[in-house]
Amino acid sequence: MAATGVSKEVNVGELDGRTAIVTGGATLIGRGVVSALRTAGASVAVADIDEEGGRSLGDEVLFRPTDIRADAEIAALVDETVSRFGGIDILVNLACSYVDEGFGSPREDWLESLNVNVASAVMMARAVHPHMQNRGGGACAAPDRLGRTTDPAPGRRAGR
Ligand SMILES: NC(=O)c1ccc[n+]([C@@H]2O[C@H](COP(=O)([O-])OP(=O)(O)OC[C@H]3O[C@@H](n4cnc5c(N)ncnc54)[C@H](O)[C@@H]3O)[C@@H](O)[C@H]2O)c1
Numbered sequence: 662m663a664a665t666g667v668s669k670e671v672n673v674g675e676l677d678g679r680t681a682i683v684t685g686g687a688t689l690i691g692r693g694v695v696s697a698l699r700t701a702g703a704s705v706a707v708a709d710i711d712e713e714g715g716r717s718l719g720d721e722v723l724f725r726p727t728d729i730r731a732d733a734e735i736a737a738l739v740d741e742t743v744s745r746f747g748g749i750d751i752l753v754n755l756a757c758s759y760v761d762e763g764f765g766s767p768r769e770d771w772l773e774s775l776n777v778n779v780a781s782a783v784m785m786a787r788a789v790h791p792h793m794q795n796r797g798g799g800a801c802a803a804p805d806r807l808g809r810t811t812d813p814a815p816g817r818r819a820g821r
Pocket of ligand 1: 684685686687688689690691708709710711727728729730754755756757758759777804
């Protein structure tokens with residue numbers, strides 16, 4: 662059954678019992694993804710540096726201020742998510758940096774952009790990987806940057 666106000670592809674209850682982490686979940690696109698996951702029945706944790714936006718997601722969403730450029734902050738978020746929800750099935754990497762002057766960008770802008778948009782997304786995937794393996798599988802999505810949704814471990818699918 663499609664939920665009112667969200668994509669027709671969201672099926673209510675399809676992700677019951679699953680847990681998702683959404684990076685960059687505090688702003689517009691991220692909030693839409695969080696809402697869709699919640700509608701589908703998933704428990705959701707959000708990693709973002711936007712504390713005001715993150716806290717406004719409400720008590721049912723686990724928000725922890727997290728700079729995904731910092732491995733210790735990623736680890737703390739993952740630990741808290743597992744502690745509260747019991748595991749991790751889905752990672753949606755949406756946090757991004759638009760520091761970009763195109764061809765005119767200096768090296769530090771390229772490195773910052775690659776750090777947030779690529780390296781940190783991979784570090785997130787590495788951090789959740791053992792927890793997805795514990796569940797028998799999972800799904801990582803990085804729309805528009807790292808390619809298509811991938812299964813970090815074969816077997817049970819958490820959703821796409
Ligand atoms: N805007 C578009 O038209 C568009 C189109 C296709 C895909 N996308 C993808 O959707 C995603 C979100 O795009 P958007 O336009 O909503 O971006 P946005 O800039 O509005 O949101 C990015 C979020 O990432 C957070 N963030 C930035 N650096 C962070 C860090 N170091 N640690 C944790 N959080 C951090 C920001 O606080 C913000 O909440 C991106 O992955 C983008 O590639 C966007």
